[in-house]
Amino acid sequence: MSSIAKELANPDIKVPAEIEGNLIVTSIDKIYNWSRRNSLWPMLFGLACCAIEMICTAAARFDLSRFGMEVMRPSARQADLMIVSGTVTKKMVPQIVRLYNQMPEPKYVMAMGACASGGGPFKDGYNVVSGIDKFLPVDVYVPGCPPTPQALLHGLITLQKKIDSQSIRTVRWYQPGAEEPIPVPILGPDLIDPRHAGLLRQRAAEQAALVEQAALVAAPAVEPAATEPPAAG
């Protein structure tokens, strides 16, 4: 029996000796996860320094294809793993969210490196989003600046373990009510998350109220000032 068959076969069910090796009895979860975990197609998409290490991971020395993840696709439609490899800037994040929305389910997101995980060394920059998890659901975070190829491989193997643990009955993409696309951020005077529209309105109202209040407080102070010149005259 091959090692794959051994991995998949259900040890509780005995297969008659004469057809052993030709027949595997397994659960649908097991075979579904097994096929997905061994053919992860990452999107060919790099943002910053981490992308260089991602390329090195795909190259001869570290060889991503040992784990069945080497088929990098430049089109979001053909990918099922988005490796956010680098600093996410405000100017770029609308495109990243759009690409994520274009990926078909099942899809996973990996935040590679400090910047994608939480802003990293550039966190306080005015054009930097402090972590892609502000917008996308992240499955695996890979620490490092940049993570070494080994760390990225570890992250991908961790993702495989996560896939192994999923059940077809509970996964997001088979739940009733299909997943809504994530609203694409807008480039306004600063980056606008459409989900914050209510909060923005509320703050504007609060500020307007404050201005009104200040005007009310200031109004009595203006009156004596206005009456002063006639008094002097």
Next chain:
Amino acid sequence: MATAELSNLKLKAEDVKLHEAFPDAVSVETRKGYSGYTVKPKHLVEVATALRDRYNFKFLSAATPVHYLEQGQMEMVYHLYNLDAGGGAIVLHAQTSHDAPVLPSLTPIFPGADFQEREAWDLYGIKFTGHPNLRRILMWEGFHGHPMRKDWKEAYFEQDSKPYDTRWPGGQVHRVEDKNPFGNNVAYPDGFTLEGWSEESDRTMYDAMPVDGKGLTTEGMQTDYVTVNLGPQHPSTHGVLRLIVTLDGETIVKLDPVMGYLHRNHEKIGERNTFIQNIPFTDRLDYLTPMCNNHGYVMAVEKLMGAKVPERAEYLRVIMDEFTRVASHLWWIGFFLNDLGAFFTPALYMMTEREMILDVFEATAGSRMMVNYMRFGGVSRDLPPGALETLKELAFERLPRKIDEIEAYLTDNEIVRSRCIGVAALSAADAIGYSVSGPILRAAGVPYDIRKAEPYGIYDRFDFNIALGQTGDLFDRYKVRVFEARESVKILQQALTQLPEGEILSGKQQYQARVPAGEAYGRIESPKGELGFYTVSNGKPNPYRYHVRAPSFINLTSLGKACEGWKVADVVAILGSIDIVLGEVDR
């Protein structure tokens, strides 16, 4: 372009007496620690034209804005070089009020100032009269304010300079997200709501493109122009660059690079950091050449400090720089072949060699890519045991053999030759005009290499040649880089043989650098071109101004011109030949 007077061809910066030639317009800079001249803004164009035409200072290397908040002034600093004479720069300062800063544009006479002036408008709000296309370049249209001004505060602002007092009071981590009502790094103008507001960011960009379909008429058929986008997510843009291209059939009518998708505010963060905290940040500029970035920055600060570098440290710097150059050029060759269509196989060979070099970097500095290796007055760590033997084996045996192998496979390859020879030739005059530097400038036939023209460190001790192309086409750029890799190996062989024993850092290791007030511009020949760091210190622990003259960014100025009239498929190759790294383009 008028030719300079013959006697002025080899004029050095210190021999030009600008204040005597223009007594009304120019005065010698008198601020302590500053050099060069102050020019009255209304005479700026006149003085710059004279420098270009009469004194042969044709190369406008850097145009840097500085905001002096206390003086209420906005200043532009220009560095001009005479490429025939070599040596230092003529530095011009032009000042204007910071309330509504206006200066004359130098773009009409130095096209290389184009992107740099747009950056100054974007980040500082300086209006340049006479600039043909003054739009934002790194941020988007509609962004509120000009973020590099000293009076502009980012959403996560805590204090003007690090280390921040609020970090870990009593061991408690404070997350800036928790203090921001939106949980992210955003701040809006007062009273802003989504109602009554409309997005405008891309309209101005498309407006600048030609729309009139009066293009090629073939056999009586009139064609229409089509404007398309390449990027920002595209596998051949080397990162997150976007090109807006107007096409007539398959021919490029106009091409406009759009950048800023990786603008991570290097300079703003750099001005909050202390001097020494900036060293690891420079690694992340051009992340393929971190050693060179370190070197350029520490050199600029060492100029201000007057620090001496021990002999062994100088050698180690050269060794690291040149290995970086070989690694960077090999990487470029691999990915240039990618751009030509030989997908990934050549790149795999190049990366194998690069890994060898990275291993030594990791053993020495502790990290493969982000080395954080150099310090003011030396380097941080000595070579570990056994590293010297590995380096010698690389420099004497492996790399020369591999470069021969590359040449054997690629240089006479039919496809490489037919895709490259004669494509997008950039003339020497154009290259200088666009302030292009590095291998592209040399491919255009200008023998200018900072290691020879204004030797820094100990580069004057080594015997090496400058690569030189003839036509400036893609093939010349390829040949120049192969040749340079060979010359780097030659320098490495000399440096590794001569490497003396001794200390690697002058003085003792310090957490804080004492930097006297003044300005300094340190530049090195990075594998991409002239990498310069302009720093202004006011005597405090953090730099008052920290600017990077990024070669990839300025070399991109020539892309639009180089692509005109070529086909869509060539654009990818032409872009690849410039060798951009987006971390440096956008900073």
